[in-house]
Amino acid sequence: xxxxxxxxxxxxxxxxxxxxxxxxxxxxxxxxxxxxxxxxxxxxxxxxxxxxxxxxxxxxxxxxxxxxxxxxxxxxxxxxxxxxxxxxxxxxxxxxxxxxxxxxxxxxxxxxxxxxxxxxxxxxxxxxxxxxxxxxxxxxxxxxxxxxxxxxxxxxxxxxxxxxxxxxx
Numbered sequence: 419x420x421x422x423x424x425x426x427x428x429x430x431x432x433x434x435x436x437x438x439x440x441x442x443x444x445x446x447x448x449x450x451x452x453x454x455x456x457x458x459x460x461x462x463x464x465x466x467x468x469x470x471x472x473x474x475x476x477x478x479x480x481x482x483x484x485x486x487x488x489x490x491x492x493x494x495x496x497x498x499x500x501x502x503x504x505x506x507x508x509x510x511x512x513x514x515x516x517x518x519x520x521x522x523x524x525x526x527x528x529x530x531x532x533x534x535x536x537x538x539x540x541x542x543x544x545x546x547x548x549x550x551x552x553x554x555x556x557x558x559x560x561x562x563x564x565x566x567x568x569x570x571x572x573x574x575x576x577x578x579x580x581x582x583x584x585x586x587x
């Protein structure tokens with residue numbers, strides 16, 4: 419069964435929401451999902467209809483171990499690479515701004531077909547982003563993640579323990 423583009427990554431997002439609840443219960447972090455703005459076009463009986471406006475902010479923000487964190491979660495069905503076009507320039511700017519202000523900014527990237535999640539730091543992302551701007555490669559090879567990124571796994575009773583990958587308690 420094929421899933422539509424709009425539903426891609428929903429299962430991944432649910433795992434992150436569960437992870438954030440688990441962090442909160444352990445008092446390790448307070449991280450919230452940032453909901454996109456919904457533009458209402460009208461109402462019919464008990465519901466509203468409309469659309470989500472274009473990406474404007476990142477998916478999650480919060481605090482862990484006294485540090486602010488800001489991250490975007492991306493899922494890809496691509497087996498061989500992560501296309502950088504999946505990151506909206508506005509989201510990159512927000513990650514950059516937060517990083518500049520001392521926040522821990524990063525991406526969690528799910529390779530759906532491989533059933534693996536990697537943590538890409540903002541510094542790593544910035545290098546790839548600059549490469550694209552200079553006419554270089556427009557995607558990050560899957561194998562590069564194995565060598566250069568922390569894999570996010572189920573550990574310490576957390577479904578996707580990204581704080582361990584960040585080396586935060």
